[in-house]
Amino acid sequence: MHELSLIASVFDVLEEKAREHGAIRVAGVVLKVGVLSGVVPDLLTSAFDIYKKGTLAETARLAIVAVPVKLRCPDCGGEAVREDMEFSCAACGSRRVEIVEGRDLFVETIDLET
Amino acid sequence: MTLKTLSVTRDLLATNKQAAGAIRQELRARGILGINLLSSPGSGKTTLLEALADRFRGRFRMAVIEGDIETERDAERIRAKGVPAWQITTGGACHLEARMIGRVLGDVPAAIDFLFIENVGNLVCPASFDLGEDLRFVLLSSPEGDDKPAKYPQAFLSADGLILTKADLVPYLPFDPARAAAEALSIKPGLRVFTVSAIRGDGLDALDAYLVETLERLRSGRA
Numbered sequence: 214m215h216e217l218s219l220i221a222s223v224f225d226v227l228e229e230k231a232r233e234h235g236a237i238r239v240a241g242v243v244l245k246v247g248v249l250s251g252v253v254p255d256l257l258t259s260a261f262d263i264y265k266k267g268t269l270a271e272t273a274r275l276a277i278v279a280v281p282v283k284l285r286c287p288d289c290g291g292e293a294v295r296e297d298m299e300f301s302c303a304a305c306g307s308r309r310v311e312i313v314e315g316r317d318l319f320v321e322t323i324d325l326e327t
Numbered sequence: 328m329t330l331k332t333l334s335v336t337r338d339l340l341a342t343n344k345q346a347a348g349a350i351r352q353e354l355r356a357r358g359i360l361g362i363n364l365l366s367s368p369g370s371g372k373t374t375l376l377e378a379l380a381d382r383f384r385g386r387f388r389m390a391v392i393e394g395d396i397e398t399e400r401d402a403e404r405i406r407a408k409g410v411p412a413w414q415i416t417t418g419g420a421c422h423l424e425a426r427m428i429g430r431v432l433g434d435v436p437a438a439i440d441f442l443f444i445e446n447v448g449n450l451v452c453p454a455s456f457d458l459g460e461d462l463r464f465v466l467l468s469s470p471e472g473d474d475k476p477a478k479y480p481q482a483f484l485s486a487d488g489l490i491l492t493k494a495d496l497v498p499y500l501p502f503d504p505a506r507a508a509a510e511a512l513s514i515k516p517g518l519r520v521f522t523v524s525a526i527r528g529d530g531l532d533a534l535d536a537y538l539v540e541t542l543e544r545l546r547s548g549r550a
Binding site: 319323 | 329334338484514
């Protein structure tokens with residue numbers, strides 16, 4: 214439930230990039246949200262809508278791309294996406310897997326109007 | 328008027344990760360084992376710390392950073408045990424962040440062995456924030472039910488150990504410690520599991536020994 218503070222960090226990035234590129238408007242933002250990040254996309258969207266008022270991103274389109282869990286297996290060397298919250302290697306069944314994707318939150322791209 | 332798409336790939340938790348990295352480095356350099364305790368409210372984090380304060384007295388020095396939304400209550404309980412404690416009141420925030428720990432770290436005495444950080448009671452958000460600790464425990468108390476690991480996988484996935492608390496209540500509850508442990512282990516194999524009753528003292532020997540062993544490992548790796 215800390216989506217609003219994460220959106221504040223998104224706006225830090227937006228402002229920095231808009232300034233750097235002399236943009237007059239932010240037209241769009243793509244966020245990548247790991248399914249294990251603990252963040253709820255709907256709440257992120259609501260927080261964005263609250264935060265954008267009166268900013269360069271007031272009319273920006275927000276897209277949230279969910280990043281599934283990707284596991285790497287040190288036993289068989291396999292790397293695969295796992296959609297079922299089962300933390301084992303799909304190929305060999307090993308439970309020693311490490312999570313390589315699906316935990317993080319990224320601002321992926323920003324559309325700027327200059 | 329032109330439109331351009333910038334590829335940014337900026338990690339939103341990068342600031343926290345950096346602050347956490349600096350804390351981890353400082354704690355290791357000072358030979359202090361940092362321990363982050365995560366759980367829902369009322370699972371017995373503070374009671375466990377009180378019990379550890381009694382056990383460590385005269386053997387090891389500990390300090391505690393308490394995170395809560397409001398009040399100094401937890402820090403006062405810890406201070407009553409003669410242990411230095413700092414209360415961080417987040418004023419509504421659902422988790423502690425590394426920066427908050429960083430601000431307190433300068434006040435923490437140099438000559439301590441264990442720095443416990445009791446996170447805000449919440450089994451969801453604190454999981455996403457590294458505080459620079461070297462050991463993370465999730466506590467799950469018997470009244471909460473043994474079905475929680477699968478419901479809140481992020482917390483268990485991020486932890487090094489699981490402490491099943493309030494073992495003294497197990498006879499009165501439909502809580503099976505073995506089932507809770509098995510479910511947590513299916514999410515995070517290698518999780519160290521401890522079953523304790525902080526008020527009765529059950530299981531504290533094993534937890535105490537593990538903390539001491541981890542501290543020694545941290546210090547031998549420091550050379």
